Amino acid sequence: xxxxxxxxxxxxxxxxxxxxxxxxxxxxxxxxxxxxxxxxxxxxxxxxxxxxxxxxxxxxxxxxxxxxxxxxxxxxxxxxxxxxxxxxxxxxxxxxxxxxxxxxxxxxxxxxxxxxxxxxxxxxxxxxxxxxxxxxxxxxxxxxxxxxxxxxxxxxxxxxxxxxxxxxxxxxxxxxxxxxxxxxxxxxxxxxxxxxxxxxxxxxxxxxxxxxxxxxxxxxxxxxxx
Amino acid sequence: xxxxxxxxxxxxxxxxxxxxxxxxxxxxxxxxxxxxxxxxxxxxxxxxxxxxxxxxxxxxxxxxxxxxxxxxxxxxxxxxxxxxxxxxxxxxxxxxxxxxxxxxxxxxxxxxxxxxxxxxxxxxxxxxxxxxxxxxxxxxxxxxxxxxxxxxxxxxxxxxxxxxxxxxxxxxxxxxxxxxxxxxxxxxxxxxxxxxxxxxxxxxxxxxxxxxxxxxxxxxxxxxxxxxxxxxxxxxxxxxxxxxxxxxxxxxxxxxxxxxxxxxxxxxxxxxxxxxxxxxxxxxxxxxxxxxxxxxxxxxxxxxxxxxxxxxxxxxxxxxxxxxxxxxxxxxxxxxxxxxxxxxxxxxxxxxxxxxxxxxxxxxxxxxxxxxxxxxxxxxxxxxxxxxxxxxxxxxxxxxxxxxxxxxxxxxxxxxxxxxxxxxxxxxxxxxxxxxxxxxxxxxxxxxxxxxxxxxxxxxxxxxxxxxxxxxxxxxxxxxxxxxxxxxxxxxxxxxxxxxxxxxxxxxxxxxxxxxxxxxxxxxxxxxxxxxxxxxxxxxxxxxxxxxxxxxxxxxxxxxxxxxxxxxxxxxxxxxxxxxxxxxxxxxxxxxxxxxxxxxxxx
Numbered sequence: 001x002x003x004x005x006x007x008x009x010x011x012x013x014x015x016x017x018x019x020x021x022x023x024x025x026x027x028x029x030x031x032x033x034x035x036x037x038x039x040x041x042x043x044x045x046x047x048x049x050x051x052x053x054x055x056x057x058x059x060x061x062x063x064x065x066x067x068x069x070x071x072x073x074x075x076x077x078x079x080x081x082x083x084x085x086x087x088x089x090x091x092x093x094x095x096x097x098x099x100x101x102x103x104x105x106x107x108x109x110x111x112x113x114x115x116x117x118x119x120x121x122x123x124x125x126x127x128x129x130x131x132x133x134x135x136x137x138x139x140x141x142x143x144x145x146x147x148x149x150x151x152x153x154x155x156x157x158x159x160x161x162x163x164x165x166x167x168x169x170x171x172x173x174x175x176x177x178x179x180x181x182x183x184x185x186x187x188x189x190x191x192x193x194x195x196x197x198x199x200x201x202x203x204x205x206x207x208x209x210x211x212x213x214x215x216x217x218x219x220x221x222x223x224x225x226x
Numbered sequence: 227x228x229x230x231x232x233x234x235x236x237x238x239x240x241x242x243x244x245x246x247x248x249x250x251x252x253x254x255x256x257x258x259x260x261x262x263x264x265x266x267x268x269x270x271x272x273x274x275x276x277x278x279x280x281x282x283x284x285x286x287x288x289x290x291x292x293x294x295x296x297x298x299x300x301x302x303x304x305x306x307x308x309x310x311x312x313x314x315x316x317x318x319x320x321x322x323x324x325x326x327x328x329x330x331x332x333x334x335x336x337x338x339x340x341x342x343x344x345x346x347x348x349x350x351x352x353x354x355x356x357x358x359x360x361x362x363x364x365x366x367x368x369x370x371x372x373x374x375x376x377x378x379x380x381x382x383x384x385x386x387x388x389x390x391x392x393x394x395x396x397x398x399x400x401x402x403x404x405x406x407x408x409x410x411x412x413x414x415x416x417x418x419x420x421x422x423x424x425x426x427x428x429x430x431x432x433x434x435x436x437x438x439x440x441x442x443x444x445x446x447x448x449x450x451x452x453x454x455x456x457x458x459x460x461x462x463x464x465x466x467x468x469x470x471x472x473x474x475x476x477x478x479x480x481x482x483x484x485x486x487x488x489x490x491x492x493x494x495x496x497x498x499x500x501x502x503x504x505x506x507x508x509x510x511x512x513x514x515x516x517x518x519x520x521x522x523x524x525x526x527x528x529x530x531x532x533x534x535x536x537x538x539x540x541x542x543x544x545x546x547x548x549x550x551x552x553x554x555x556x557x558x559x560x561x562x563x564x565x566x567x568x569x570x571x572x573x574x575x576x577x578x579x580x581x582x583x584x585x586x587x588x589x590x591x592x593x594x595x596x597x598x599x600x601x602x603x604x605x606x607x608x609x610x611x612x613x614x615x616x617x618x619x620x621x622x623x624x625x626x627x628x629x630x631x632x633x634x635x636x637x638x639x640x641x642x643x644x645x646x647x648x649x650x651x652x653x654x655x656x657x658x659x660x661x662x663x664x665x666x667x668x669x670x671x672x673x674x675x676x677x678x679x680x681x682x683x684x685x686x687x688x689x690x691x692x693x694x695x696x697x698x699x700x701x702x703x704x705x706x707x708x709x710x711x712x713x714x715x716x717x718x719x720x721x722x723x724x725x726x727x728x729x730x731x732x733x734x735x736x737x738x739x740x741x742x743x744x745x746x747x748x749x750x751x752x753x754x755x756x757x758x759x760x761x762x763x764x765x766x767x768x769x770x771x772x773x774x775x776x777x778x779x780x781x782x783x784x785x786x787x788x789x790x791x792x793x794x795x796x797x798x799x800x801x802x803x804x805x806x807x808x809x810x811x812x813x814x815x816x817x818x819x820x821x822x823x824x825x826x827x828x829x
Contacts, residue, residue: 094330096396214396218395
């Protein structure tokens with residue numbers, strides 16, 4: 001209020017003109033052609049994504065084992081009774097042949113759907129594990145890492161899908177991810193799932209994702225004996 | 227809340243799945259004590275699986291068809307019980323699920339039923355990926371990497387191939403391997419870390435020992451190991467070392483011997499020098515400024531002069547307080563006062579009308595007795611000094627302290643007997659130990675001086691000249707304080723013409739003393755009655771601190787000023803101790819009284 005209008009105007013102009021973001025435009029990194037930087041091939045991308053998914057699945061297995069040891073020490077392996085996961089509604093191929101028979105676009109879509117469905121529940125899992133004193137900080141860090149990994153994996157798979165689409169390997173029948181809504185983890189009775197159930201389900205789903213990616217890669221990137 | 231719900235669900239699962247087939251264990255050994263039960267379910271390649279059961283104790287059910295397996299896939303779609311799709315003909319009690327019936331990531335529940343009796347003997351639930359036990363790797367072989375230089379150890383590289391049933395090319399199963407080895411027929415297998423590749427090197431094996439190596443695998447991120455492969459034998463014969471170690475040893479031995487000889491020679495040749503280096507001589511004691519040779523060989527005179535010249539030998543109190551006081555008691559005058567004070571009786575000597583003079587003096591040039599002989603006056607002499615104490619006989623105040631109460635003495639005297647110093651015992655030591663100095667604590671109106679007891683620990687000296695000496699050499703007490711003019715004047719007015727016989731007081735000499743007894747330490751006055759008093763500043767009664775409060779009036783010079791420092795006098799005065807040369811007292815020409823004051827005092 002103390003400043004006069006012209007002064008304010010001058011300030012504004014100065015800010016705008018001197019703003020580095022305003023003056024510097026973003027340039028692509030590999031503007032100088034393929035020799036300038038290394039553009040990863042689709043095979044490389046797939047490898048990275050598959051490694052990522054393997055790591056994620058390993059983490060989920062560790063957490064699940066810890067949980068089992070900690071909370072269910074008396075009976076190892078209480079029979080794995082059927083637990084309905086919130087992702088059970090997503091139709092997934094249940095075997096190698098089934099997955100191989102599935103179209104690439106559908107397979108990709110299934111992968112993305114799965115990953116999307118786990119975005120919020122993993123965050124929820126980390127929150128609840130962090131608050132419980134039963135878990136040590138190491139476990140809750142693992143849960144956090146797991147959630148981050150799922151997020152990154154989804155981004156990676158999206159990039160792969162984009163690349164595939166660019167290369168013409170994928171038809172346009174792949175629906176956008178906007179259609180895949182995040183699902184709330186609810187059990188049959190409609191109540192929120194427990195940590196153990198979440199871990200159990202995610203362990204299974206991460207294994208699915210890993211195997212689907214491998215099958216997809218084998219189909220897209222022609223390799224020997226694939 | 228959710229947690230309790232999950233716990234409830236788990237307990238339900240407990241009830242349902244009692245004969246459980248875990249993902250980890252293989253229950254192939256049938257339990258004979260139980261009834262019909264499943265002994266295990268396994269998948270080899272994550273595409274098919276099999277289940278086995280046993281009839282247990284119910285031997286009547288062993289014929290085929292008596293027990294049947296039903297399964298149910300628990301997913302969203304199917305929920306009805308179906309019978310085992312394939313009972314293996316070749317293997318007893320096995321149910322085989324082929325690819326069509328195997329659904330990964332799906333929960334299966336299988337039941338063992340006896341249809342005839344419609345009893346379900348056993349039920350278990352699992353998911354297929356959790357019961358995968360891969361087949362053992364194939365093609366295990368080894369190659370020698372290297373042998374150590376000593377020929378005792380060697381390293382090998384072990385290779386294998388993944389099981390053919392596992393689809394690792396596509397990555398449907400990602401396997402990790404574990405290699406184990408042991409010395410042949412030993413009991414304990416050495417386990418190496420999990421390896422995701424298909425080769426592993428083993429280090430540190432011993433030659434001439436036979437080893438067994440085997441490998442197994444499992445799916446990564448799962449916990450079920452498959453069976454072990456067949457063991458292979460590894461053996462490397464020890465190559466006898468061609469190089470001879472003999473000359474090396476010889477050279478070494480000779481070298482060591484030569485070195486030892488050299489060292490001994492060196493030591494013997496340089497013995498003296500080495501002795502100095504290793505055992506340095508201890509330095510002799512050294513006194514600064516003094517030649518140690520003189521100490522050893524010099525004459526005593528020289529030594530004394532030498533030592534006396536050292537600062538450290540000067541008595542400290544010379545520096546601290548030059549006002550050394552000396553007490554000289556003149557026992558000529560009879561005691562003037564009947565009333566006794568402490569000091570009177572302490573001194574006791576003033577009572578005596580004898581002409582004995584007890585001189586408790588020492589040399590002027592030292593605080594200690596240089597011309598000082600610890601001559602002990604006879605007790606009789608002492609007794610004669612105390613005429614006032616009649617009827618005492620042997621008891622006199624100078625008797626030692628051990629006589630605590632002398633009945634013939636006045637009451638006043640009893641207290642004094644405990645007093646310290648000059649009431650010394652007839653025994654020798656007390657005299658000897660008597661303090662040489664007394665501090666003037668008070669002045670009597672008659673002009674006498676009252677001494678305080680405390681510091682009288684120097685031994686008195688009975689000089690030979692004491693018969694000649696009629697006077698008491700007076701020592702002035704001061705705290706280092708001068709008398710003021712006024713007090714001196716007062717003193718002078720108070721002084722009666724005649725000193726009178728005061729008991730126990732030390733009186734000043736009324737006549738000039740020719741010659742100096744010791745250091746000229748007396749006051750010279752022209753008139754008879756002149757007793758220049760010097761009033762100490764100290765309060766009358768208290769026991770004053772020792773020695774440092776005394777000053778020594780050395781002489782009165784021509785200007786009638788008191789010199790309180792002893793001039794350096796010849797040691798000839800002290801014939802008894804010719805050898806005691808003590809350092810001369812530093813002269814301090816400070817006047818105690820100015821000539822004016824002195825004039826006032828001497829009317």
